[in-house]
Amino acid sequence: MQRPFVHPAVEDVTLESILYALADPTRLEIVKKLAGGSCGMNCSMAAPADLPKSTQSHHFQVLREAGLIRSERRGTEVVNALRCAELEKRFPGVIASILKASEKTKKR
Amino acid sequence: MQRPFVHPAVEDVTLESILYALADPTRLEIVKKLAGGSCGMNCSMAAPADLPKSTQSHHFQVLREAGLIRSERRGTEVVNALRCAELEKRFPGVIASILKASEKTKKR
DNA sequence: TCAATAGTTCGAAAATCTTGAACTACGGAA
DNA sequence: TTCCGTAGTTCAAGATTTTCGAACTATTGA
Numbered sequence: 293m294q295r296p297f298v299h300p301a302v303e304d305v306t307l308e309s310i311l312y313a314l315a316d317p318t319r320l321e322i323v324k325k326l327a328g329g330s331c332g333m334n335c336s337m338a339a340p341a342d343l344p345k346s347t348q349s350h351h352f353q354v355l356r357e358a359g360l361i362r363s364e365r366r367g368t369e370v371v372n373a374l375r376c377a378e379l380e381k382r383f384p385g386v387i388a389s390i391l392k393a394s395e396k397t398k399k400r
Numbered sequence: 401m402q403r404p405f406v407h408p409a410v411e412d413v414t415l416e417s418i419l420y421a422l423a424d425p426t427r428l429e430i431v432k433k434l435a436g437g438s439c440g441m442n443c444s445m446a447a448p449a450d451l452p453k454s455t456q457s458h459h460f461q462v463l464r465e466a467g468l469i470r471s472e473r474r475g476t477e478v479v480n481a482l483r484c485a486e487l488e489k490r491f492p493g494v495i496a497s498i499l500k501a502s503e504k505t506k507k508r
Numbered sequence: 509t510c511a512a513t514a515g516t517t518c519g520a521a522a523a524t525c526t527t528g529a530a531c532t533a534c535g536g537a538a
Numbered sequence: 539t540t541c542c543g544t545a546g547t548t549c550a551a552g553a554t555t556t557t558c559g560a561a562c563t564a565t566t567g568a
Contacts, residue, residue, distance in 0.1 A: 306505065307428075307501045307502055308425055308428065311423040311428070311498070315419040315420040315422070316525095317416055320415075320416065334546095335545075335546065336545070336546085344526075344527050345545080345547085346526075346527055346528070346529090346548080347525085347526055347527060348546080349545095349546060350525080350526075350547095353547090365546095367535065367545090368533070368534045368543095368546080369534090369545055369546075370545075370546065382501075383497070383501040384497065384501070385493050385500075386498055386501050389491070389492065389493035389494045389496075389497050390415070392492070392493075393490075393491040393492070394415050397414065443514075443515065444513095444515085451558095452557075452558050452559075453514080453515065453516085453558090454515090454516075454517080454518090454557080454559075454560090455557055455558060456515080457515060457516055458556080458557080460515090461516095473515095473565095475514090475564090475565060475566065476512095476513055476514050476515080476564070476565045477513085477514055478514075478515065
């Protein structure tokens with residue numbers, strides 16, 4: 293827990309890592325939830341309720357390393373936030389259109 | 401080879417299957433190549449040159465079942481084409497923005 | 509009819525993912 | 539301050555996916 297989080301610079305974020313991160317249903321779920329709330333969210337808040345913590349942790353790591361989220365330790369918890377603005381600048385429309393599409397799709 | 405190809409109806413295509421299919425570097429490469437040419441392309445044409453045929457075949461199957469491409473047998477070969485228009489209607493901007501982003505990224 | 513081309517199928521080795529168990533860090537209570 | 543609970547991480551191994559060689563099928567052209 294002491295190791296600081298590593299976030300890639302926006303210019304180092306690759307499209308592929310983004311797609312890879314979003315291709316997992318659980319991670320897409322997390323991203324959707326983060327996109328919903330305006331401010332950051334801790335891990336257990338953003339992840340599906342029944343997901344084992346070790347799996348949670350793994351998914352957040354993938355999202356972080358892909359450059360999709362920014363994580364910050366706040367006491368005992370970790371606050372995660374989507375890097376929307378930066379990513380929109382780097383890959384215009386990609387995240388936005390995916391999030392929009394995912395909203396339309398979810399009511400099923 | 402006799403089995404006919406199965407293509408999902410547009411309305412059955414899921415965002416997740418699309419993202420999953422595109423998240424693989426090889427498959428993204430294939431999709432980019434298909435998006436480049438205006439008409440269909442056979443498998444070996446669209447796939448990276450050195451990719452084993454069995455792997456090729458697998459990737460095309462994934463793309464097909466995800467709903468990204470439509471494949472048709474033409475004599476001994478299979479002609480593949482992106483289902484752009486349909487997908488644009490179902491998931492506006494998703495494929496387009498990804499393709500655009502991938503162009504920007506590729507020059508490296 | 510035969511050979512060549514284009515792709516598919518199968519099975520097994522290699523690579524990834526998932527998760528329980530044990531652990532670390534921090535904050536609050538006593 | 540020490541102890542407990544909460545939040546998250548790490549590790550290792552079992553489960554799942556991917557990859558790809560080898561053998562196969564279909565179709566075309568000679």
